Structures are given as C-alpha cells and as structure tokens.
Amino acid sequence: MNYTFDTICAIATPLSTGGIGVIRISGEDAIEIAAKIFNKKIVPKAINHGWIVYKGEKIDEVIILPFLAPNSYTGENVAEIQTHGSPVVINQILNIILENGARLAQKGEFTKRAFLNHKIDLSQAEAVLDLINSKTQKSAHGAAGSLSGLLRIKTEEIKSKISDILGKIIASLDFPDDVAEVGYDEIIKNIEDAIYEIKEILKNAKMHNIxxxxxxxxxxxxxxxxxxxxxxxxxxxxxxxxxxxxxxxxxxxxxxxxxxxxxxxxxxxxxxxxxxxxxxxxxxxxxxxxxxxxxxxxxxxxxxxxxxxxxxxxxxxxxxxxxxxxxxxxxxxxxxxxxxxxxxxxxxxxxxxxxxxxxxxxxxxxTELNPAGSEFLTNQRHQYCFRAALEALENALQGAKDGELQDLISIDLKAALTNLGEISGEVITDDILNNIFENFCIGK
Ligand SMILES: Nc1nc2c(ncn2[C@@H]2O[C@H](COP(=O)(O)OP(=O)(O)OP(=O)(O)O)[C@@H](O)[C@H]2O)c(=O)[nH]1
Ligand SMILES: [Mg+2]
CATH class of the missing domain: 3.40.50.300 (P-loop containing nucleotide triphosphate hydrolases)
Structure with a gap:
C-alpha cells in the first residue's frame, strides 16, 4: 500500500458556540503553516500564546501546541490551535490554514494516519470511534480497554500460541534431519487452547454489540x-x-x-x-x-x-x-x-x-450477565475475524486428531493467523481500511 502524507487540517471540536474550538494540522508542513499565520515564533514543546494574523489583521487570540514527529497522535508534525469557540472565527482560521497550503482532512484521516504511522493498531483506531460514540459509562469503559490495547494483547496471546506450534511444525518439515516431528498431542493441546480463548471472546460478542x-x-x-x-x-x-x-x-x-x-x-x-x-x-x-x-x-x-x-x-x-x-x-x-x-x-x-x-x-x-466480558469491546469486524480463525483452527484440530500430514495442518494454522492479523491491521486491505474510517467524523 502506498500512501502520500500531505499536510491536512480540520476542526476537531463540534462547530457550535463554546469556550474553545480546536483546529488540528498534521503533516510535514504543519508547524511551518501554523508559524505563517501566527504573530510570534513558534517554540517546539511549549504552549505558544499569541494571535492569528491574516493580511495584517488580528483574527483571534489563540494557543498553539506544536508536537514534533513522531511524538504526536498521528506520528507526524502536528499543530493544535485552540481558538475562542465561535463558529465564525473557527471557520475563518480554518480557511486561512487552507490558503497556506494544508488540505481539508477526510473523515477519520488523523486516526488513519496514526494507524499507518504505527502509533496505534487497527483495533485501537476503532476503539477511538467507539469511545467517541459511547452512550454509557459501561461502553466507554470497554472502548477505553480496547484503546489501551487490551484487545490487541489478547489477540497477540492467541496468535503466539498458534505461531509457536506452527513454527515447530515448519522447522521439522524444513529440517527433517535436525528437528524431530512435533507430537500430535502437543499440536492438539495448543490448538485447543487457542480455540478456548477465541470462544471465550466470542461469548461476549452479543454483549459487546449491545x-x-x-x-x-x-x-x-x-x-x-x-x-x-x-x-x-x-x-x-x-x-x-x-x-x-x-x-x-x-x-x-x-x-x-x-x-x-x-x-x-x-x-x-x-x-x-x-x-x-x-x-x-x-x-x-x-x-x-x-x-x-x-x-x-x-x-x-x-x-x-x-x-x-x-x-x-x-x-x-x-x-x-x-x-x-x-x-x-x-x-x-x-x-x-x-x-x-x-x-x-x-x-x-x-x-x-x-x-x-x-x-x-x-x-x-x-444480556448474558458477564461483567468480566466488557474489559474491552469487539465490533462486528473483529468478531468476523475471530469466527474465521476459529473455523480454520477447528479444521486444523480435526486434521491433528485424524493424524493428517502436518504440512496440511500448517495451512489451516496459517489461515487462522492471517484472520487474527486482520484484527490489529497487520494484514489489511485498502477496502477494509476505508470502510472503517468512513464512520469517523472529520477532525478525528
Ligand atoms: N390507576 C392507574 N391508572 C393508570 C395506570 N396506567 C395508566 N392508567 C390510566 O389509564 C389510562 C390510559 O393510559 P395511557 O398511558 O394513556 O394508555 P395508552 O396505552 O398510552 O393509550 P393510547 O395512547 O390511547 O393507546 C389513563 O387514564 C391513565 O391515567 C396505572 O398504573 N394505574
Ligand atoms: Mg398512549
């Protein structure tokens, strides 16, 4: 996948009257563009207080927070401008930024960049959306769990169980003289463990959707x-x-x-x-x-x-x-x-x-009352990936029980790893990516 990272900007707060409004600029030229419209020199890693100036006229008294790549939400240079919360002023400043070389961000483009720049994995990016849309404390708690990486950690644990056994099978296939064939009991045990873990997650799927x-x-x-x-x-x-x-x-x-x-x-x-x-x-x-x-x-x-x-x-x-x-x-x-x-x-x-x-x-x-089931939230995409992985693992398990050639078992194990890899986004297509970020708002 090839992506161009030009400099993007958007209003990050709701466009209505409020105490403050926030405009975000992200990309290589973010700080430079902010500097062009600010009446003082921008000091990195500092709170910069001054005025936005346009054609010699003072527009608004603002605070600019510069973040230098890679230490920002998107992993790029970012300037966050805190304006007074008037929709007219916020829009005017956004237009000035656009005139100075930034492009209007698409829906979810900041979070998409955070993912593409490896700041967060896909399940965390989706958790950002869930957290924004949370209507209750319980759903916010689950979304925060996913955002902090609990879903990723759980998925990684399952993947490592599968990778362990797959690694041993491949080693014995590639180096039959040096590495002994893996015992079928060991294969069965590992697959059963992984299946159990996935089933535990899927048990909570209905609750997560609710x-x-x-x-x-x-x-x-x-x-x-x-x-x-x-x-x-x-x-x-x-x-x-x-x-x-x-x-x-x-x-x-x-x-x-x-x-x-x-x-x-x-x-x-x-x-x-x-x-x-x-x-x-x-x-x-x-x-x-x-x-x-x-x-x-x-x-x-x-x-x-x-x-x-x-x-x-x-x-x-x-x-x-x-x-x-x-x-x-x-x-x-x-x-x-x-x-x-x-x-x-x-x-x-x-x-x-x-x-x-x-x-x-x-x-x-x-609900099937399961308070432990809301430590993190899965969405329908994750559930689909887990179900696909489960199916592949069940095939592998059957193969192992039947004493099938380990070469064939390894095909199903690889398929399960691919399915699980889609959850974190390590295996992902452009279509899936676009689908996910289409649900975001502009500015996030
Ligand atoms: N004593 C008593 N009266 C009730 C109770 N619930 C409703 N009512 C009375 O029953 C009548 C109808 O109540 P509504 O809640 O309007 O009934 P509804 O099913 O919405 O009626 P429609 O909108 O016409 O379909 C009203 O006079 C209410 O005061 C109750 O728990 N106790
Ligand atoms: Mg009625």
Missing part, C-alpha cells in the same frame, strides 16, 4: 393499556400525553434512557385496534407494527384492570418471534393473584410498583 449500539425497546398494546404511562414511568418524566381517551397516542415517540449501563431507546406506540380507527390513527397503528418489527425487545402490555382478552392475544402475536416481556398494567386497580401467564410482570405506573423489576427483566432479556 454495549456499542444500545437496544430498542417498544411498548405495545391495545389503546388505553397504559403504554404512555409506563413510558413516562420508565423515563421518570412526563414525556408522553396520557388521557383516559382511547387512541391518545397517534405517533410513535422515542426517548433514551440507561438501564444498568446499557443505552436503551424506548419507543411509545399508538394503541393497536381493529375497530373504527380514523385515518390518522390507522397510520399510527402501522407505525406501531413497524416499531414492534424493529425492536430488540417488545413490552407487551395488557390492562390488568380489564383482564387479558383475545384482542390482547392478537397484538402479542406480532411480537411472538422476538424477545418480549408480558406486562400486566394498573396493578393498583386489580387483584394481584389473577395473573394470565407465569412469567408476566405486574406494574403500576401510578404507584411505581414493579417498574424496577421490569427494568431488571429488560436487562436480563438482552
């Missing part, structure tokens, strides 16, 4: 079942309109909350009924069905004060093929012993009875 992306929970049921009341109770906020009139909620409403460190998008839906909905309600009902379709978990509500009916059953059937929790509402109005199903949860949005139990049930529904 931590990274959050989940969607839809509140569904007949009109007046108490959906909006429960929606408000879960949010602890009077967000949705609640009345005794059937068909109060017309549109789906979405809000975010956190349950035990998981980001949840909660969706209140319009009550579903067959009888006499008007045109607007009909559209709402269609939206409700879509929301159920797209949700990870559906809360199926029925009005406990009226009892379970055929109409409730019909709605619950819409959620049959996905994770759902049956919720009996208005428990303050009804006899608690009168349950329809064993594992339903009785709640009252009025007295808040059962709300915490319901939150726990949502959490249990989506």
């Amino acid at each position: 931590l990274r992306q959050g989940i969607k929970v839809a509140v569904a049921g007949r009109p007046n079942a108490g959906k909006s009341s429960l929606f408000n109770a879960l949010l602890n906020l009077e967000r949705a309109i609640v009345t005794e009139i059937e068909g109060t909620t017309r549109d789906t409403i979405t809000e975010s909350l956190e349950i035990n460190g998981i980001s949840v998008t909660l969706i209140d839906t319009a009550g579903i009924r067959d009888k006499s909905p008007d045109k607007v309600e009909k559209i709402g009902i269609e939206q409700s069905k879509n929301a159920i379709e797209q949700a990870d978990v559906v809360l199926c509500l029925y009005d406990g004060s009226c009892g379970f009916s055929e109409a409730d059953k019909k709605i619950f059937e819409l959620a049959n093929n996905k994770k759902h929790i049956v919720v009996r509402t208005k428990s303050d109005l009804c006899d608690k012993s009168n349950k329809t199903t064993e594992d339903e949860i009785s709640i009252s949005s009025k007295t808040k009875e059962g709300i915490d139990e319901l939150k726990r049930a949502i959490y249990n529904e989506i």
Whole structure:
C-alpha cells in the first residue's frame, strides 16, 4: 500500500458556540503553516500564546501546541490551535490554514494516519470511534480497554500460541534431519487452547454489540393499556400525553434512557385496534407494527384492570418471534393473584410498583450477565475475524486428531493467523481500511 502524507487540517471540536474550538494540522508542513499565520515564533514543546494574523489583521487570540514527529497522535508534525469557540472565527482560521497550503482532512484521516504511522493498531483506531460514540459509562469503559490495547494483547496471546506450534511444525518439515516431528498431542493441546480463548471472546460478542449500539425497546398494546404511562414511568418524566381517551397516542415517540449501563431507546406506540380507527390513527397503528418489527425487545402490555382478552392475544402475536416481556398494567386497580401467564410482570405506573423489576427483566432479556466480558469491546469486524480463525483452527484440530500430514495442518494454522492479523491491521486491505474510517467524523 502506498500512501502520500500531505499536510491536512480540520476542526476537531463540534462547530457550535463554546469556550474553545480546536483546529488540528498534521503533516510535514504543519508547524511551518501554523508559524505563517501566527504573530510570534513558534517554540517546539511549549504552549505558544499569541494571535492569528491574516493580511495584517488580528483574527483571534489563540494557543498553539506544536508536537514534533513522531511524538504526536498521528506520528507526524502536528499543530493544535485552540481558538475562542465561535463558529465564525473557527471557520475563518480554518480557511486561512487552507490558503497556506494544508488540505481539508477526510473523515477519520488523523486516526488513519496514526494507524499507518504505527502509533496505534487497527483495533485501537476503532476503539477511538467507539469511545467517541459511547452512550454509557459501561461502553466507554470497554472502548477505553480496547484503546489501551487490551484487545490487541489478547489477540497477540492467541496468535503466539498458534505461531509457536506452527513454527515447530515448519522447522521439522524444513529440517527433517535436525528437528524431530512435533507430537500430535502437543499440536492438539495448543490448538485447543487457542480455540478456548477465541470462544471465550466470542461469548461476549452479543454483549459487546449491545454495549456499542444500545437496544430498542417498544411498548405495545391495545389503546388505553397504559403504554404512555409506563413510558413516562420508565423515563421518570412526563414525556408522553396520557388521557383516559382511547387512541391518545397517534405517533410513535422515542426517548433514551440507561438501564444498568446499557443505552436503551424506548419507543411509545399508538394503541393497536381493529375497530373504527380514523385515518390518522390507522397510520399510527402501522407505525406501531413497524416499531414492534424493529425492536430488540417488545413490552407487551395488557390492562390488568380489564383482564387479558383475545384482542390482547392478537397484538402479542406480532411480537411472538422476538424477545418480549408480558406486562400486566394498573396493578393498583386489580387483584394481584389473577395473573394470565407465569412469567408476566405486574406494574403500576401510578404507584411505581414493579417498574424496577421490569427494568431488571429488560436487562436480563438482552444480556448474558458477564461483567468480566466488557474489559474491552469487539465490533462486528473483529468478531468476523475471530469466527474465521476459529473455523480454520477447528479444521486444523480435526486434521491433528485424524493424524493428517502436518504440512496440511500448517495451512489451516496459517489461515487462522492471517484472520487474527486482520484484527490489529497487520494484514489489511485498502477496502477494509476505508470502510472503517468512513464512520469517523472529520477532525478525528
Ligand atoms: N390507576 C392507574 N391508572 C393508570 C395506570 N396506567 C395508566 N392508567 C390510566 O389509564 C389510562 C390510559 O393510559 P395511557 O398511558 O394513556 O394508555 P395508552 O396505552 O398510552 O393509550 P393510547 O395512547 O390511547 O393507546 C389513563 O387514564 C391513565 O391515567 C396505572 O398504573 N394505574
Ligand atoms: Mg398512549
């Protein structure tokens, strides 16, 4: 792969009014370009305080932090300019930098350069994105673990187990007179160890995806079942309109909350009924069905004060093929012993009875509780690589158990190493690289 490293620049902070704004310049000419627009000499490794000057006019009082290659985020010369946080001023300074020879960075180009200049591996670059996008403390913790290299270290450990045995096999094949053939027991033991480690990581894959992306929970049921009341109770906020009139909620409403460190998008839906909905309600009902379709978990509500009916059953059937929790509402109005199903949860949005139990049930529904599993985060690309490596190792293991020629076993072991090498980016194609960095924002 050939890359040209010209000098790039971008605004690194959100473009809105704030205390400060940061513009980053990276590349061979970064310090030189910063010096051209600054009213003082730039001293390396120092905090430089002065003014950005353009055509003799003072533009903004700034601080410039110069980092000399290779001791910077990108591994190149970097100048970080801290301006006052006015979008107008920040844009003006960016334009002046562009006029002086830098090019506008593409999405994720700073982090891509950090990877290409061997400052971080690919799993760490991806962790930067996860950390920026973290919605909860738990996902930030996992992303920070990956950023600090925990995923890389774990992958390296597995790779070294495979490399050890592969090295011995190759040595005995290349120098049959000097090196004895490796015992099949030893080969089997090493492969089994590597397989075990990979399976342990993949066990947490679902949890990692949930931590990274959050989940969607839809509140569904007949009109007046108490959906909006429960929606408000879960949010602890009077967000949705609640009345005794059937068909109060017309549109789906979405809000975010956190349950035990998981980001949840909660969706209140319009009550579903067959009888006499008007045109607007009909559209709402269609939206409700879509929301159920797209949700990870559906809360199926029925009005406990009226009892379970055929109409409730019909709605619950819409959620049959996905994770759902049956919720009996208005428990303050009804006899608690009168349950329809064993594992339903009785709640009252009025007295808040059962709300915490319901939150726990949502959490249990989506996670196999494994607190140790969030030390680092894997994404779908890593999981794909681990699965491919696992498949190759299982082939190798079968071969070893069958006493196959070690030459053939080594082919599968090499394939597993290649798959694992893709995680850190040591084996990588341009397409994969571009895909990864496309998800970043400009300036990172
Ligand atoms: N006593 C009592 N009343 C409740 C409870 N939950 C909801 N209600 C009442 O039931 C009625 C309907 O509640 P909503 O939350 O608007 O019901 P909904 O399912 O959103 O109804 P639609 O939006 O019309 O589909 C309102 O009068 C609420 O005050 C509860 O836990 N206890
Ligand atoms: Mg409602």
